[in-house]
Amino acid sequence: MSTRYFGQPIKRNEDPRLLVGQATFTDDVHLPGMLHAAFVRSNYAHATIKQIDTQAARAMPGVVAIFTAEDLGDYWKPGPLLVPPPPVKHLVFNPRMQVPLAKHKICHAGEAFAVVLAETRYQAEDAAEQVFLEVEMLPAVVDIETALAPEAPLIHAGLAQNLNAHVVQEKGDYARARRQADVVIERKFYYDRGTAAAMENRGIVVNWDRRDQELTIWDTTQAPIAIRNGLAAMLGLSEQQVRVIAPFIGGGFGPKIMMFYPEEVVLPWAAIKLNRPIKWIEDRQENFYATTQERGQVHSAEIALTRKGKVLGIKDLFIHDAGAYAPYGLTVALNSQCTLLGQYDVPNYYSEFHSVFTNKPIVTPYRGAGRQHGVFVMERLLDVAARELGIDRVEIRKRNLITPNKFPYNNEIIYQDFAPLVYDSGNYLPALERAAAMIDYDRFLREEQPRLRAEGKRVGLGIVTYVEGTGIGPYEGARVTVEASGRVSVATGIGTQGQGHYTSFAQIVAEQLGVDVRNVRVVTGDTAQFYWGAGTFASRGAVVAGNAVHAAAVAVRNKILKFASEELDADESELELVDGSVRIADAPLRSIRLGELAQRANPLRGAVKPGTEPGLEATDYFGPERGATASGVHAMIVEVDPETMMIEIKRYVVVHDCGSVINPMILEGQIHGGVAQGIGNAFYEQLVFDPNGQLMNASFMDYLLPTSDTVPHIETDHVETPSPLNPLGIKGAGEAGAIPVGPLFAQALEDALNIPGLEIREIPLSPSRLYELVSQLEP
Amino acid sequence: MKPAPFRYVAPTTINDAVRQIAEFGYDAKILAGGQSLIPTMNFRLAQPQVLIDLNGVGELAFLETSPAGGLRIGAMTRQRTIERSALVAKNAPLLHATMPHIAHVQIRNRGTVGGSLAHADPAAELPAVMVALAARFKLRSVRGERWVPADQFYLDLFTTALEPDELIFEIEVPPPPPRTGWSIQELARRRGDYALVGLAATVQLDETGRCSNARLIYLSVGAGPTPAPAAAAMLLGKTPDAALTLEAARAAAHQDIEPMADIHATAAYRRQLVAVLGQRALREAFARAKESS
Numbered sequence A: 001m002s003t004r005y006f007g008q009p010i011k012r013n014e015d016p017r018l019l020v021g022q023a024t025f026t027d028d029v030h031l032p033g034m035l036h037a038a039f040v041r042s043n044y045a046h047a048t049i050k051q052i053d054t055q056a057a058r059a060m061p062g063v064v065a066i067f068t069a070e071d072l073g074d075y076w077k078p079g080p081l082l083v084p085p086p087p088v089k090h091l092v093f094n095p096r097m098q099v100p101l102a103k104h105k106i107c108h109a110g111e112a113f114a115v116v117l118a119e120t121r122y123q124a125e126d127a128a129e130q131v132f133l134e135v136e137m138l139p140a141v142v143d144i145e146t147a148l149a150p151e152a153p154l155i156h157a158g159l160a161q162n163l164n165a166h167v168v169q170e171k172g173d174y175a176r177a178r179r180q181a182d183v184v185i186e187r188k189f190y191y192d193r194g195t196a197a198a199m200e201n202r203g204i205v206v207n208w209d210r211r212d213q214e215l216t217i218w219d220t221t222q223a224p225i226a227i228r229n230g231l232a233a234m235l236g237l238s239e240q241q242v243r244v245i246a247p248f249i250g251g252g253f254g255p256k257i258m259m260f261y262p263e264e265v266v267l268p269w270a271a272i273k274l275n276r277p278i279k280w281i282e283d284r285q286e287n288f289y290a291t292t293q294e295r296g297q298v299h300s301a302e303i304a305l306t307r308k309g310k311v312l313g314i315k316d317l318f319i320h321d322a323g324a325y326a327p328y329g330l331t332v333a334l335n336s337q338c339t340l341l342g343q344y345d346v347p348n349y350y351s352e353f354h355s356v357f358t359n360k361p362i363v364t365p366y367r368g369a370g371r372q373h374g375v376f377v378m379e380r381l382l383d384v385a386a387r388e389l390g391i392d393r394v395e396i397r398k399r400n401l402i403t404p405n406k407f408p409y410n411n412e413i414i415y416q417d418f419a420p421l422v423y424d425s426g427n428y429l430p431a432l433e434r435a436a437a438m439i440d441y442d443r444f445l446r447e448e449q450p451r452l453r454a455e456g457k458r459v460g461l462g463i464v465t466y467v468e469g470t471g472i473g474p475y476e477g478a479r480v481t482v483e484a485s486g487r488v489s490v491a492t493g494i495g496t497q498g499q500g501h502y503t504s505f506a507q508i509v510a511e512q513l514g515v516d517v518r519n520v521r522v523v524t525g526d527t528a529q530f531y532w533g534a535g536t537f538a539s540r541g542a543v544v545a546g547n548a549v550h551a552a553a554v555a556v557r558n559k560i561l562k563f564a565s566e567e568l569d570a571d572e573s574e575l576e577l578v579d580g581s582v583r584i585a586d587a588p589l590r591s592i593r594l595g596e597l598a599q600r601a602n603p604l605r606g607a608v609k610p611g612t613e614p615g616l617e618a619t620d621y622f623g624p625e626r627g628a629t630a631s632g633v634h635a636m637i638v639e640v641d642p643e644t645m646m647i648e649i650k651r652y653v654v655v656h657d658c659g660s661v662i663n664p665m666i667l668e669g670q671i672h673g674g675v676a677q678g679i680g681n682a683f684y685e686q687l688v689f690d691p692n693g694q695l696m697n698a699s700f701m702d703y704l705l706p707t708s709d710t711v712p713h714i715e716t717d718h719v720e721t722p723s724p725l726n727p728l729g730i731k732g733a734g735e736a737g738a739i740p741v742g743p744l745f746a747q748a749l750e751d752a753l754n755i756p757g758l759e760i761r762e763i764p765l766s767p768s769r770l771y772e773l774v775s776q777l778e779p
Numbered sequence B: 001m002k003p004a005p006f007r008y009v010a011p012t013t014i015n016d017a018v019r020q021i022a023e024f025g026y027d028a029k030i031l032a033g034g035q036s037l038i039p040t041m042n043f044r045l046a047q048p049q050v051l052i053d054l055n056g057v058g059e060l061a062f063l064e065t066s067p068a069g070g071l072r073i074g075a076m077t078r079q080r081t082i083e084r085s086a087l088v089a090k091n092a093p094l095l096h097a098t099m100p101h102i103a104h105v106q107i108r109n110r111g112t113v114g115g116s117l118a119h120a121d122p123a124a125e126l127p128a129v130m131v132a133l134a135a136r137f138k139l140r141s142v143r144g145e146r147w148v149p150a151d152q153f154y155l156d157l158f159t160t161a162l163e164p165d166e167l168i169f170e171i172e173v174p175p176p177p178p179r180t181g182w183s184i185q186e187l188a189r190r191r192g193d194y195a196l197v198g199l200a201a202t203v204q205l206d207e208t209g210r211c212s213n214a215r216l217i218y219l220s221v222g223a224g225p226t227p228a229p230a231a232a233a234m235l236l237g238k239t240p241d242a243a244l245t246l247e248a249a250r251a252a253a254h255q256d257i258e259p260m261a262d263i264h265a266t267a268a269y270r271r272q273l274v275a276v277l278g279q280r281a282l283r284e285a286f287a288r289a290k291e292s293s
């Protein structure tokens, strides 16, 4: 039997390079004669630009050029709408996109209105301080609940309201369900903003080679191919003249797939104009304003149930904070709308949202991408319902889970990929039971908790479920090549930001070709290596690019078998690929090394049969019909100090189903990272804006990321329900860890504090906020 | 996040240092561990023309027993040195126990005692601890030297009794009197963060077990180290028990301290912490005092 690679916890191919600091990140690119850019950013959140005075700055040491919107001429254009609205009836959609440099108006604090190019970053920043912006200040729109009020200041010209979109989606007949219900529960829920805070900020290095007329851009983007295509079009170059390299990237999480960031538009233009390479590395302070953020929503929701706890319907009206511009269309809000129903069989659903513009940084998907909010609303509604109906929390969930016989399960609304929201496969009950068993649900509630309470301790348990739509289209591609050395190279168009693609894609190839994983070299994110693709987002890398790699590897395998059967004079069915060779299974000594075969497939002299393609290489593509729905359950036990409201997580359990698993170790890493971000989101991180739209905590001193001592040990287990939508049966896993942590905290903290009337309806929380919520209860 | 241009000078003797400080005056900033100063320069909140680096002034880094049996600490002594010193553990256990609450090991490796005291961040532990310990600071300038008691050193937010031409040279911590107890309590969101509220407490008992002296010095609730005189007065002459410590802690929260709100904590939550931590501190401090009787 040959060695298996798919499904094994293989150590990561990329780690040696990363661990010894030898991998190339954008800031590692140094070019002779390189200029450094500093963007000049507005201190105001909302203002009309009167004048930009660059005169003093131009005279500063080391300054080579300063550009404002005026200098860009016809090149100045608002960015593209990345995701058009889905085909939903009566939808209202007002697209407004970010601009390369603010020209007439400032729409959020930190918006850039000029760029300084100087010999060093120090000099560029010194000069940036001397660029003066004269404005007429306008009142800022900060609170999303009043953004549409008649007296709200207007942010965008041509709009009578700060309305980005209005969407209604329905399934069944909620009004009727409400009439038939025994109980209807109404609640309002708040979810506030955070930032992804990737370890590596954004960065760009541009080189214009005038002799070759070629533009090379190192960019921390999650979508190098789209950046190449867009820049070529904007700059009037052929796509072949533009090469975008997304090298190693220290975390993406979604904000790095925004297109185009102003810096990405301005700097290539400036490099050509000045005929000098340029580097810009976003600093942490800029990252708090200039990189996109997520999560502001307010939901007014209703759940209608029978006395037995069967959900008859849900109604949800929500407001979504789009920020100053909305290049991502409705993606985030649609995800909230489409993820709310979760693992539950809900026959009637009415969901309506208003997406509003505010004078805050732009909102685009960030790990979870709106799913958090939907899951929060649903799980909280079930918790309230369970309490009011006197039903156990796990039991009410069990009574409403979609049963395995109902898949594919149609939720009858339109998802972010414009296809109806149909869950491909799922097996929810075993995961819920497994998580309950792992956290020892029954015993904890029956024995442990009463004992701890008697000791004066406040310890509580939370258990929640979620789904995640993953692996959406359109497509990705890959090329697999067996080289004469016997090594195999793989190229794909998606970028990689730490997900382990160098290993998981190698495993997929190794599985087909019978070569050692370490002999498979993967290149991602270099447009010179692979021309086609969409990018890394929506937990789709493994699903879509992974299946493209698989298809290409299968094609190469078939080429190997065909050619080897001629060379070894054996039938293809007699052959096997083992240890880097192809051989006759029953006569293993009759074998050819794959490298040797590759060489024979690429002869230097002589003739080949007509129609023969050289080498052992294949390119293939994969585009799923629609997304694959992953799912899972999180459970935790938390202790609260009732005097200080400080918490300690005692146990954290994740049972996860992302279909077939390529590499369980990498998967665990994804879950751990996601949970860490989820914990930050639930209890530590919050972007606080004052009424003028000023961010009050734009540094890691005041924006509290979870640290190693706030993230507990995470116990994981898996249920594998393969997706029927792709040959490998995989579903995405990138975002799952982060999605259900908010409602998990809310439920567990309520359970721990055990105070009558305490209901947590907001995220993020903090000790101070918990204290406030509890104080408000006391008469 | 690059600092504005500055000139850098690196004296090697205390005399050179004070001469340069006098020469550049308000345009200059002293560089000690740089753990507070450099971030403010990178944010361009501070733009000194000249940076006078004390790291090469060996005379400023010392740690020894004072003639009275307490401690003499040179301003440039690293926070980590204090943390790892058996001498400090013996002669000033409160100071020793405080160190792990300050930032992270990496920061304490660079950060200095003098830097923290001079910086006068209202959330910093060392100023409060020095006031609780009745320490005094020796200030030095070209004009000479003077001693300032810790409780007279802190004037306002980030404002101290230091004249523009002065530096902190030495900190003198008196030895703990007999039958004293102490406690350091604080609450931070994450390990290493500045405290939401904290306090350093020292108490003393007389031969009959009555409280003869008490200091509760809070941090993060005012412009600088913030005493709780009403709470202290309530303890004097009484035999401490659970009811008394609770009452005193409540007095601190409701009479002495007027905490402010910020993005991390409401005023009401801080007030609650003043009471809770005050009670925990007094309980621990009195227990220690009894033990040492």
Ligand SMILES: Cc1cc2nc3c(=O)[nH]c(=O)nc-3n(C[C@H](O)[C@H](O)[C@H](O)COP(=O)(O)OP(=O)(O)OC[C@H]3O[C@@H](n4cnc5c(N)ncnc54)[C@H](O)[C@@H]3O)c2cc1C
Pocket (backbone or CB within 6 Å): B029, B030, B031, B032, B033, B034, B035, B036, B037, B038, B075, B076, B101, B102, B103, B104, B107, B110, B111, B112, B113, B114, B115, B116, B118, B119, B121, B123, B124, B125, B126, B162, B166, B167, B168, B169, B192, B193, B194, B195
């Ligand atoms: C992430 C982080 C977390 C932190 N957390 C805490 C915490 O929890 N608690 C806490 O107390 N601190 C904390 N700090 C601050 C840290 O303790 C600093 O080291 C300290 O406050 C300043 O000491 P320094 O030696 O680095 O001084 P520097 O930063 O070099 O100087 C600080 C100021 O003091 C002046 N100065 C320095 N030495 C003298 C002197 N001898 N005479 C006169 N003036 C002088 C300087 O001119 C400057 O204005 C934290 C810092 C960081 C970066």
